[in-house]
Amino acid sequence: MTAMPERTTRSPAAPAPPEESGRVKLLLVDDDEDNLLALQAILEPLNQELMLAQNGTDALRLCLDHDFAAILLDVRMPDMDGFETAEMIRARKKSLHTPILFVTAYRSDEQLFRGYNLGAVDFLFKPIVPEILQSKVNVFVELRRTEQLLRRKAEELASAEQRFRVVLEAAPDAMVITDQAGTIELANSRADSLFGRSREALIGRDIHSLLPAWQCPEEELTEAGHPRPTPEQRLMAHRDDGSAFPAEITRNSFHTADGLLITTAIRDATDQAHAEAKIQKTNLELEKRVSERTAALRYSNEALRQFAWAASHDLQEPIRTVVTYSQWLSQLMGGNLGAREAKMLATIEQHAARLNQLLAALRQYIQVSDSGQHTLTNVDCNAVVKAVTWNLQAMIQESGARIECGPLPSLVSLELPLVQLFQNLIGNAIKYRGADPPVIKISAQEGENCWILSVQDNGIGIDPKYFDYIFGVFRRLHGAQKSGTGIGLAICRAAVERLGGKIWVESALGAGSTFYVSLPL
Numbered sequence: 001m002t003a004m005p006e007r008t009t010r011s012p013a014a015p016a017p018p019e020e021s022g023r024v025k026l027l028l029v030d031d032d033e034d035n036l037l038a039l040q041a042i043l044e045p046l047n048q049e050l051m052l053a054q055n056g057t058d059a060l061r062l063c064l065d066h067d068f069a070a071i072l073l074d075v076r077m078p079d080m081d082g083f084e085t086a087e088m089i090r091a092r093k094k095s096l097h098t099p100i101l102f103v104t105a106y107r108s109d110e111q112l113f114r115g116y117n118l119g120a121v122d123f124l125f126k127p128i129v130p131e132i133l134q135s136k137v138n139v140f141v142e143l144r145r146t147e148q149l150l151r152r153k154a155e156e157l158a159s160a161e162q163r164f165r166v167v168l169e170a171a172p173d174a175m176v177i178t179d180q181a182g183t184i185e186l187a188n189s190r191a192d193s194l195f196g197r198s199r200e201a202l203i204g205r206d207i208h209s210l211l212p213a214w215q216c217p218e219e220e221l222t223e224a225g226h227p228r229p230t231p232e233q234r235l236m237a238h239r240d241d242g243s244a245f246p247a248e249i250t251r252n253s254f255h256t257a258d259g260l261l262i263t264t265a266i267r268d269a270t271d272q273a274h275a276e277a278k279i280q281k282t283n284l285e286l287e288k289r290v291s292e293r294t295a296a297l298r299y300s301n302e303a304l305r306q307f308a309w310a311a312s313h314d315l316q317e318p319i320r321t322v323v324t325y326s327q328w329l330s331q332l333m334g335g336n337l338g339a340r341e342a343k344m345l346a347t348i349e350q351h352a353a354r355l356n357q358l359l360a361a362l363r364q365y366i367q368v369s370d371s372g373q374h375t376l377t378n379v380d381c382n383a384v385v386k387a388v389t390w391n392l393q394a395m396i397q398e399s400g401a402r403i404e405c406g407p408l409p410s411l412v413s414l415e416l417p418l419v420q421l422f423q424n425l426i427g428n429a430i431k432y433r434g435a436d437p438p439v440i441k442i443s444a445q446e447g448e449n450c451w452i453l454s455v456q457d458n459g460i461g462i463d464p465k466y467f468d469y470i471f472g473v474f475r476r477l478h479g480a481q482k483s484g485t486g487i488g489l490a491i492c493r494a495a496v497e498r499l500g501g502k503i504w505v506e507s508a509l510g511a512g513s514t515f516y517v518s519l520p521l
């Protein structure tokens with residue numbers, strides 16, 4: 001009997017190896033070609049890869065090259081019968097566990113005994129019942145498939161674990177993996193060096209012996225459904241030699257088949273803690289120096305204020321003397337005074353009066369900048385504006401000014417600074433009017449934790465380069481044309497700052513000006 005050429009039912013259009021395509025290999029051995037074809041026809045519907053052999057030698061050769069899910073072996077064959085073939089198949093390591101089903105026409109105990117002794121898993125008796133054959137073979141097909149699946153899963157698991165270990169090792173921090181109670185299950189090599197212990201010695205230990213304040217994190221999920229890492233935490237870490245160090249830790253929990261596991265990343269924060277302590281010390285020193293400086297400045301400011309107040313008072317007397325003497329002189333000389341001398345005496349009196357005016361303005365400024373204790377009251381800004389317009393009645397009538405005042409708030413504040421503020425701003429709005437009669441709009445709006453008051457005019461406007469300049473003491477832009485002391489806006493600024501607020505201006509030449517004042521609620 002000649003060996004049949006190796007035949008398979010694999011289609012050339014589907015070249016994938018059987019294992020990958022999910023098909024398994026089955027070997028059918030029978031010296032009778034018709035029997036073989038009959039077996040093949042019965043098993044075809046299982047859609048597996050069938051290989052055929054007509055004698056034991058061919059069967060053995062195929063077993064060398066292929067891994068079969070099952071072998072169907074005819075018992076009666078010339079030369080090497082089914083039992084001898086089975087014995088040789090079993091003798092090879094590769095096919096030691098391959099299931100063998102003997103196909104025989106004789107049902108004898110002796111045959112069964114011999115067959116089972118040779119590792120047969122079943123006997124099929126001729127004539128073959130297709131359904132029985134199919135269902136028996138199918139069992140082995142399924143077995144092989146399950147085995148393949150398990151093998152693949154085990155490989156995947158091993159490679160995932162390998163990847164996990166690589167990631168753990170590559171982490172820049174010491175990493176310790178524990179269960180919920182804190183028993184260490186895994187640690188990376190950085191953990192060894194950080195705690196001066198071998199990794200093996202760490203495994204099984206309670207993490208609390210390293211980080212006594214460690215706690216299992218509360219599980220919180222991100223939008224994507226992953227556990228959210230806990231925020232970084234500073235804890236004291238302990239080594240076995242009794243030394244301790246500050247550590248930054250981040251915890252993360254994840255679910256596994258064995259339950260919840262927690263990764264704790266630990267970083268030595270000794271240097272950071274030193275740096276923080278140093279910064280804190282420097283900050284304290286700086287704060288101390290600043291408060292000393294502030295106290296010294298407050299003291300010298302108060303001294304200056306008192307000096308300016310005394311000087312502005314004391315200077316009134318010599319000015320009065322100058323004026324008195326110049327008046328006496330003019331009376332004494334009577335008609336003998338020439339026009340030139342009379343003009344000179346008038347100039348002396350004029351400048352003395354101006355000096356008096358400046359000193360009065362200076363005293364007002366000093367008064368408003370007095371930061372001493374004063375009782376706050378409820379001040380209605382509408383009433384303040386009303387009082388101020390009353391004070392400025394003459395100016396308003398003479399200029400034909402119109403004042404439009406929106407509803408203003410009541411503030412818990414000091415009355416005098418608010419009066420001085422509105423008086424100077426409204427007075428300036430009239431004083432620095434343009435060709436048209438002045439229209440002054442006063443309004444208030446609520447800002448963030450503050451009120452913003454504004455006084456808008458349609459006057460000559462201010463060049464933006466002077467926006468800061470005009471708030472200084474004795475600063476004037478239109479000194480030659482308009483009367484004034486150059487101290488009004490300085491008073492406004494001092495008044496607003498005294499109330500904890502800010503003042504600024506928006507304007508352009510010829511386009512009117514708007515003064516804004518923000519006052520805290």
Ligand code: ADP
Nearest residue numbers: 428429432470476477478484485486487488489
């Ligand atoms: P003064 O006594 O000169 O009015 P202020 O301190 O009140 O002093 O103002 C300083 C300068 O700012 C003024 O001399 C004037 O040039 C300018 N100024 C103030 N208010 C206005 C305004 N509403 N429109 C145009 N210029 C103004």
